[in-house]
Amino acid sequence: MAQRSGGEHRCVEAPARRSGGKAAASPEKALNCCVRSVALVERAGNALGTLAFTWATVVLLGGYPTVLRPTDDFWFATTIVFLEAARMFSRNNRLDYQVFFHTRGAARSLGWKGLVIIVSLSNVLNYLFLVSTKHLNASPEFRNPSDVDLKRLNNLNIGMLILTAALGRLLSPGALKLLGNTRLRRSMSLCSPLVAILLLAPSIQSSAEGTFRSTMAKWTVFIVLFLAVLLLTISRLRFRRITQLVDRALGRKQVFWRRLIMNLCMLIALAMVVFMHDDPIYSAFLLVYALYAVLAVSFGNLQIPAAALRVVLALVRLIPHNYYGDGDDTIGDKTNLAPSLNIFYGMVLGQGILYLVACTLDIFTFIPRRSIARHGGFEGQLGMESINLYHGYVLEKCMERDALAPKKISLSSFAMDSLNSDSPRMQLHGIRLMHNLLQTEPAKTQLLAKLTTSANTSARLINMLDWTHPRNTTIRLFAAKVTAELAKGLRVVTTPGLIQSVSALLDCGNKVRGRGNPLMDTDDEQEAMHDPVLNVSDNHEERCIAVPDSGNLLETQDRSTQQVGTTEQSSEEEPLAETDQDLLPALAMSILYNLAGCDQSNCEEIIRSTGLIPKIIRFTAYRRSDANYTDSQGKVLVTSSLQLLHRLTSINGEIGIMLRHKVSKHAFLLRNLTKILKDCTSSQESRKLVAGILRNLAVDGNTRQEIGCIQVVITRLMQEFLSLGRPLATHADHVLQKVAGQALAMLAMESVHNSSVILNETGHVFIKELTTMIHDDRYRCVAASLLRSMCLHARPELDESDLQAISYSVREVLERIMNAEGAELEILIGLSSEICKVIPEDFARELEHGYIKDRFVKRLVDVLNANMEPSAHYPGIRRVIIQQAINMMEHDPCYASCFGNCRMVEAVSMVEETASKAENYSIFLGDVGLMEHREPLTSLVVRVKQLLAVRPIQQPSIST
Known part of the structure; x- marks a missing residue:
């Protein structure tokens, strides 16, 4: 079980995909610069156009309405005025402006x-x-083509x-x-x-x-x-x-x-x-x-033709510079007409050129757009469409405000604004873009920081989890993926309704109700469930809904085949590949997994949610006969539920106790876990998770006894731990073996029945295997704890071969005690104490023949003096030392002199003065102690003092 100090949980985020280079750090930076340049040029053109419109209406048409030549200048000015008026007034309507005058999209691919x-x-x-x-x-009249x-x-x-x-x-x-x-x-x-x-x-x-x-x-x-x-x-x-x-x-x-x-x-x-x-x-x-x-087809709107028309009209009059006509010598009211026309046509020419430049620059923005798609991982047609929408978003933002004002525009802000829009299409692009940004750093960190500080966007994201309309399935799916990442740093108390929405996701695809108890259900109730009148609105709604063209990730084949073949699958929208991990229940459990690992207050909300934990446990009982999921999808759901249960049962503190109690009281949990262990097709990961869950639940005495009564569980855990006849080739094999051993160690602690069942499972080969594992650093603590439990609780069932194997391990245990520290030292001293009690002669002989008696006693006293304050990681180290001294002195009173010479009396007196309630527990999870000992530490102190007071006449010398 994961050891955590206190009641806090740190949020550990999975490593995101990293891309090298400066472009990867901010892939949209180059596009933003290009679009700002386009916006600046277009705004300059707009300014010239507005000025030319004003000049034409006030100065030319207002000041020279009768002297402008009707054959050219008058109609030229009038045409330009109406053209500019159409551009200016269409800006009030966004759709009209995009259709007729807009730099973005002025030219498009054929x-x-x-x-x-x-x-x-x-x-x-x-x-x-x-x-x-x-x-x-x-035709009979056809004689000459000219006629x-x-x-x-x-x-x-x-x-x-x-x-x-x-x-x-x-x-x-x-x-x-x-x-x-x-x-x-x-x-x-x-x-x-x-x-x-x-x-x-x-x-x-x-x-x-x-x-x-x-x-x-x-x-x-x-x-x-x-x-x-x-x-x-x-x-x-x-x-x-x-x-x-x-x-x-x-x-x-x-x-x-x-x-x-x-x-x-x-x-x-x-x-x-x-x-x-x-x-x-x-x-x-x-x-x-x-x-x-x-x-004609390549023009996206009228911006380029209108700009070309401006340039042509201006040049037609500027080049000849004939504003008065031939032979016209009168000046009169035509004073300043030529300069006025020059200024007007110059502004029109500048406007047209600026628009053409802006359109040309916009065409070349495909280079940074492709760069974003390549470096940002935006693949497929939908990915490019998202980049094009971001291109328009940046241009619109740049056109809205001051031209030279700094603008903080990024893909993450575009994704959030799209998510908050009312357009389903924009919402889809926004949520897909969020999911894509979460795959790379530092975009992931930037987006998560913005999401956690934006209450509206977070609320919209959580709200999307409740969108059950079939056409919103894709949005709902990506919302679940994004929420799973966001949950790593999210507190449920700040996002109301999150747990309820996630709980609803667990019901997706799993709403088939089985037959009830015939003694409890009546025919009227069954008929009411299937009454078509009650569901007429829902059925009508589903019948009227067509399968969306955006690529439904969870769309079943049955629904697809109901569509008539006259509807195309849009080639513009590439279908999204469905994976087994893209199941809404699996994503819901991923969200809960991250929430539980972020903050203990989230675990409190999980406990309060009615029916949530039973829904999670239900997915551990996947059957191949289940028509709702394929075999691979069922395995994903089982693994997801096991991972979540493993985390929930690993929580520290009082919350952890309540979680383990709520999980363990489920009537079918142990049955489901047993089936997974028995199933030879279960993955190694699933078996490891099951062993970890059993280990975590075994800290409770009642659950420990209940698990020990299931013989199959003990058998399978023994097979995984001992690995008899099975080579351990990979790191995962060793991890599974260790976790299975930890589960057995927890089951054997403070349980005579479980220790007896474990010992008898392998026909007394178990003790020999344990004594061998003590030499392995990876399994030493697990093997020592199990061996201690066998000596403590199954002593009558140990035969001569078992005792002989234990005697062979004494030297290794004593040598390890000399160098071990912390929790390992506590476990080893506890084992040596029980060995001293089970085979005292062999233990004493090993001390004498190994010439380590004096060093061993001194080591015990030194450790006792060094641990005057109990630690949550090894709370019983002073208890096992005192127990070791008691067992040694009860076997041979001469050891009292050895302990006395090492000032054991003073050390024990200090223990008596600093005795803590924490030392009455075997383990701590957070600040909560578990497995309380029947005999308090103070009773052991009284006993050891009595034994130290009785010293033999001849006292053996202790070397320092």
Whole structure:
């Protein structure tokens, strides 16, 4: 049992993953600097824009409304004013500003969605041109191309350019949010690649008559592309068998391979559209259109086109510098018009350039973003999405306040703000980011410090543990993981409701109620439990809930297969890998484990919680027939419950006594622990934990006797301790052997029955093994304690071979007493005292023949004088010394002279004066003594004084 002084518990945190280098210490520092630069440039552009807007409305349109040339300057100024007004007024609405004017996201990667749009529009444009050309060629009025009205084709071109820009805007995240219907967006995303390929067919068919050189080859390519995209589309459906086939074929990088294949298919389709015709001019036209479409789709919003428009409008008027017109010599009311226009167009030009610079700098922020993802461990698409959200968070913070004011922005503050938001998506990113930050140092220390000082965030985090809605399962799971780390430094009294929330987590997946006692349950009660009317609201709610696309860690296959196959698994959200440790009950026990190790007041709350400890003990009874968990998950739950019970039963002080009593009184605990020991498939860790729990519970006399009555427990502990016929190859083997020996030692203390059962278990081989283990530093104390208990409580059952083995160990015990200190010295003197009582002749002969009698007696007196104040680590050292002296003098009164010459009388008198109640206990856990001796120390002092008073006539000399 872990020895702890006092009643305090230190919080020991598990070592987090460390990364080398300065970047690992603050991975977001470089991104923060880049974003501050972007914000500073954009704010400068905003300032110039506001000034230009004011200058145009007050000075130009207000001062020269009639003299501005209507052909250029008036409309140029008006256009710029309305453009700037749209930017200024859209800032009042965050979503509108993101859609139209925002530096972040002004340019975005094309992606497969952009390619799908370009291929689809190119196919439509190609088909319309082919149809129009055939119609014109078939027209009887068609004689000379210059005579034909091409207005329809021009309108078609303009319409396609506008349509391309409009569809490109629909790809932006802000515009997609305006659609609202998530299912509709995902259905469009699922079907759009297939539609883009199918649109190739009309173009191939229409061009087959004349200009198509190899119709069959192109149809073949079309069929191959169609089949490839069809397979990719099917692979994104949530059918169980399809999912298994895709996982088997593509493995963990299925998202990467899907995107790569889809991009290749779209590029091949686009190449077919561009180079489908023999006419090089028409192919060049389609190529130019494709490049225009790429630019249009790559613009995330109107910031770059608007900035380019500002630059163009300003340069068009600044370069010619013709504000008055040719031949206009009148000055009159046009005084200062040219300087005013120069100032205005200069500000507009500066604004446009600053916006372009800001957008360019923002594009290059992908470098520090990738660096954060690499050094911070943000893996997968969701990890990059979190970094992109942090990028926007930093930019927004920098734009809100003073430009040059210091801003303390970090990933931990972003995670906390996201957690406190009302958006489920942001809450998911916030809690995932917290979990990720807790894996590295010093981000872990920084985040935990902020969490412990933020009552609102801690309350929200604890509140998430109660979110039982199926769509919140992932958030709840990560909240449990973060809480498990936070619990290492958390006091329950400062977080109301924590224990109740954790107790509710223990019920997850374990709510199946068995049949009750037929003498206690009535048919009415059983029917009420299953009455569908009582559960109609819950059932209706669950029926209406779709499996979330964010990757539910605890989602069962049954619920997944209930989904129709028309819904895609979003390729943007990589499924989170489920592990056996990601069980909510296991995480709940991890939270309780850390709480119990942090502060004893937390243990008090655990005791007060009704039904909490029985729930924990229930998980020690996992059966393979349990349909709620797999075999590996069941083993994780068993190990988690054993670890928690081991910690709870190791608590010191009065709280520890109450905890051990509450645990031990559970009717099925010992049965469950026995089954784990008996199970040959139980892990070594589980057996070690069971042995430790039995050792901790054995400090109570009643529980000790109850455990000793279970023969299987003694048998299994003996097998683990002696390791007969089993080599000890690893450190874990030695630890298990030692813990099993400690459990046996605790069971044998102050128990005649248990000592007898232990001795008879191995047919008297036990004593010989113990005498051998005394020579091993790792097991000396355990073996000495067990051997002492056998001599004290099982003396009538020791045969000659046992006594002979004990006699062989006397010299080793005496030699160790000369050098040992502390608790080991107490145990060894206690053993030598009992050996002296069991085989006094052999003990005396070893003292005489070894020429250590004088040194041994002097050693005892010196130790007695050195321990005038009892210690909680070895409270009985003076008791065992006095008991040793009594046994020696009762066997041979001559030893009284030896003790007398070493001033034993004075030492005993001092013991009598300083006798403490603490010396009446065998062990201490904290400040609480356990296993009280029947005979007080003062009685032993009286007895030893009586023996010292009776001295023989001839006194042996004592060498100093």
